[in-house]
Amino acid sequence: MIDIKLIRENPQKYQDACKAKKFDIDIYRLLELDQQLRFNNEHLQDLLTIKNRVGKSIPTLSGNELQAALSELSLTKKEETTLQQQIKELKPEFDALILQVAQPTDDDVPVGKDDTENVEIRREGKVRQFDFEPKDHVQLGTSLDIIDIERGVKLAGTRNYILKGDGAMLHWAVLRFAVDFMVGRGYVPMSVPLLMKDETMTGTGFFPGSEDQTYRMEADQLNLAGTAEVPLTAYRMDEILKTDELPLKFFAMSSCFRREAGSAGKDTYGLYRIHQFDKVEQVVICENSVEESNKFHEEILANSEGVMAALGLPYRVVMVCTGDLGRGQAKKYDIEAWMPSRKNYCETHSASKFYEFQARRMNLRYKDPAAKKNLFCHTLNNTVIASPRVLIPLLELYQNADGSVTIPKVLQPYMGKEKITPRL
RNA sequence: GGAGCAGUGGCUGAGCGGCUGAAAGCGACGGUCUUGAAAACCGUUUUACCCAUUGGGUAACGGGGGUUCGAAUCCCUCCUGCUCCGCCA
Numbered sequence: 001m002i003d004i005k006l007i008r009e010n011p012q013k014y015q016d017a018c019k020a021k022k023f024d025i026d027i028y029r030l031l032e033l034d035q036q037l038r039f040n041n042e043h044l045q046d047l048l049t050i051k052n053r054v055g056k057s058i059p060t061l062s063g064n065e066l067q068a069a070l071s072e073l074s075l076t077k078k079e080e081t082t083l084q085q086q087i088k089e090l091k092p093e094f095d096a097l098i099l100q101v102a103q104p105t106d107d108d109v110p111v112g113k114d115d116t117e118n119v120e121i122r123r124e125g126k127v128r129q130f131d132f133e134p135k136d137h138v139q140l141g142t143s144l145d146i147i148d149i150e151r152g153v154k155l156a157g158t159r160n161y162i163l164k165g166d167g168a169m170l171h172w173a174v175l176r177f178a179v180d181f182m183v184g185r186g187y188v189p190m191s192v193p194l195l196m197k198d199e200t201m202t203g204t205g206f207f208p209g210s211e212d213q214t215y216r217m218e219a220d221q222l223n224l225a226g227t228a229e230v231p232l233t234a235y236r237m238d239e240i241l242k243t244d245e246l247p248l249k250f251f252a253m254s255s256c257f258r259r260e261a262g263s264a265g266k267d268t269y270g271l272y273r274i275h276q277f278d279k280v281e282q283v284v285i286c287e288n289s290v291e292e293s294n295k296f297h298e299e300i301l302a303n304s305e306g307v308m309a310a311l312g313l314p315y316r317v318v319m320v321c322t323g324d325l326g327r328g329q330a331k332k333y334d335i336e337a338w339m340p341s342r343k344n345y346c347e348t349h350s351a352s353k354f355y356e357f358q359a360r361r362m363n364l365r366y367k368d369p370a371a372k373k374n375l376f377c378h379t380l381n382n383t384v385i386a387s388p389r390v391l392i393p394l395l396e397l398y399q400n401a402d403g404s405v406t407i408p409k410v411l412q413p414y415m416g417k418e419k420i421t422p423r424l
Numbered sequence: 425g426g427a428g429c430a431g432u433g434g435c436u437g438a439g440c441g442g443c444u445g446a447a448a449g450c451g452a453c454g455g456u457c458u459u460g461a462a463a464a465c466c467g468u469u470u471u472a473c474c475c476a477u478u479g480g481g482u483a484a485c486g487g488g489g490g491u492u493c494g495a496a497u498c499c500c501u502c503c504u505g506c507u508c509c510g511c512c513a
Contacts, residue, residue: 046482048476048481049480052481
C-alpha cells in the first residue's frame with residue numbers, strides 16, 4: 001500500500017507507476033474520494049467536539065438549560081448520523097482503490113511489457129555440451145523409475161506428479177541442503193502454517209489480485225499459501241518491533257499451492273509448472289531505509305546464487321522489467337537455470353524488494369529512535385530453492401550416457417550414494 | 425462440536441455509565457548520586473489521525489453492531505484464549 005500523502009503530493013507518479021506495471025487504476029478518482037472523506041471527517045470531528053463538550057455539562061444542568069442542551073445534542077446527532085452515513089459509503093471504495101495502487105519501481109528497472117523484455121545481467125556457470133543424445137527429465141524420471149506423472153495425475157488431476165524412491169530422496173536432498181545452507185547464513189528456520197487468513201493474503205499483497213491463483217478453503221475462509229513468503233513476511237504483522245530486533249532474517253521450507261489459472265496449455269510438459277511443490281523461501285524484514293533494502297536485496301540474491309553454485313547449476317541473473325513486476329515490487333531479480341530440454345534459461349528463483357509496500361498493508365512497524373516515531377519496516381524475499389522445478393536442470397545436466405544420473409557432491413551426504421542408476 | 429470463564433497500555437493488573445486514554449506494580453528510557461556499576465531518589469513512557477506558530481481537537485480498553493445526551497463499563501453478535509465434556513490424527 002502506498003501512503004496517501006505521497007499520492008496527494010505527486011499523483012501522476014503513481015498513475016504512471018500503475019500504467020508501467022499494467023494495472024488500470026484511476027488515481028484521480030482515489031484523490032477525489034480522499035478529498036471528500038477528509039472533508040467529512042473534519043466536519044465530523046468538529047461535531048464530536050461540540051457533542052463532547054455539551055454532553056459533559058449535562059450533569060451540572062437542570063430545568064430549561066438541560067432541555068436546551070438536550071435539544072442541541074439531538075440536532076448534532078442528526079447531523080452526525082448523516083455524515084457517518086456518507087463516510088460509510090465512500091470509505092470502502094477508497095480502501096479498495098488504495099490497495100491497488102502500484103509501488104513505483106526503482107529508476108534502474110528496465111521498462112518493458114512482459115517477461116520477454118527482462119534484461120540479462122550476467123551468466124554464471126558453464127552450460128554442458130553433450131556428446132550423446134541427452135534425455136529430458138521426464139524420460140530420465142521414467143526410465144529411472146523416480147518420477148510418476150501419470151499416476152500423480154490419476155490421483156490429483158492435471159499438473160500433479162509423484163516422486164518415488166531416489167526421486168523423492170533427491171527432492172528432499174535439495175531442500176535439506178538448502179535448509180542447512182541458510183542456517184549457515186544465519187537465517188532463522190521457521191515451520192509455519194500454510195492456511196492463511198484473508199488479512200494475511202492482503203497484507204502481503206496477494207489479495208486483491210491473485211485470488212484466481214489461490215486455492216481457497218471456503219468452509220473455513222482460509223487460503224492455501226502459494227509460498228512461505230506469506231506466513232514469514234506476515235509473522236510479526238500488526239506489531240511494533242524494537243529497533244534492535246532488526247533485521248529479521250527468516251527462512252521456511254513449505255509446500256506451495258498454486259492454481260495456475262490462466263496458464264492452461266502453457267508449460268504442460270513435465271515438472272515445470274505444477275500445482276504443488278516444495279520450496280525453501282527466505283524473507284528479510286529490515287528498517288525503513290533504501291540503502292538497507294538494497295543491501296539485503298543483494299544479500300538474498302547472493303544466498304540463492306550460493307545454492308546454485310554449490311549445486312553446480314549454470315544460471316543467469318535477469319532484472320525483471322516493469323511489465324513483469326508485481327504490484328508491490330520495486331525491483332526484482334530472477335535467477336534462471338539452464339534447462340537443456342527447454343533449451344533456455346528458465347526461472348527458478350525470484351528475489352523481490354518491496355520497500356514498505358507490504359509492511360504498510362500489514363501494519364508492521366518498528367520504533368525508530370532517530371526519527372522518534374514508528375516507521376514501517378521494509379520487506380524482501382527470495383527463493384532459496386524450489387523443487388521439483390530445480391530437478392529439471394539437475395537431472396538433465398547430471399545425466400550420463402548410460403542413463404544414470406550423477407548426484408552433485410553437496411547432495412551425496414543426503415542421498416547416501418553418488419549415482420542414481422536404472423533398475424535392471 | 426457442547427458447557428463455563430475470560431479478553432484493558434511493553435507485561436501484570438485495577439476500573440464496571442460522565443471526575444478514566446485509563447490506578448498501581450513491573451519493565452524500558454532519561455537524570456541525580458557513583459571512579460564505574462548496583463541500590464536509592466526524580467522524571468518520561470499507547471497509537472493513529474485532523475487543524476494550528478506555542479497549542480488545540482478526534483478516535484481507539486479483542487472486532488463489529490446496539491442502548492444512552494454520554495459506554496472500557498449495559499445489551500447483541502463474531503473472533504481469540506483458558507477450563508471441563510465429547511470426538512479424533
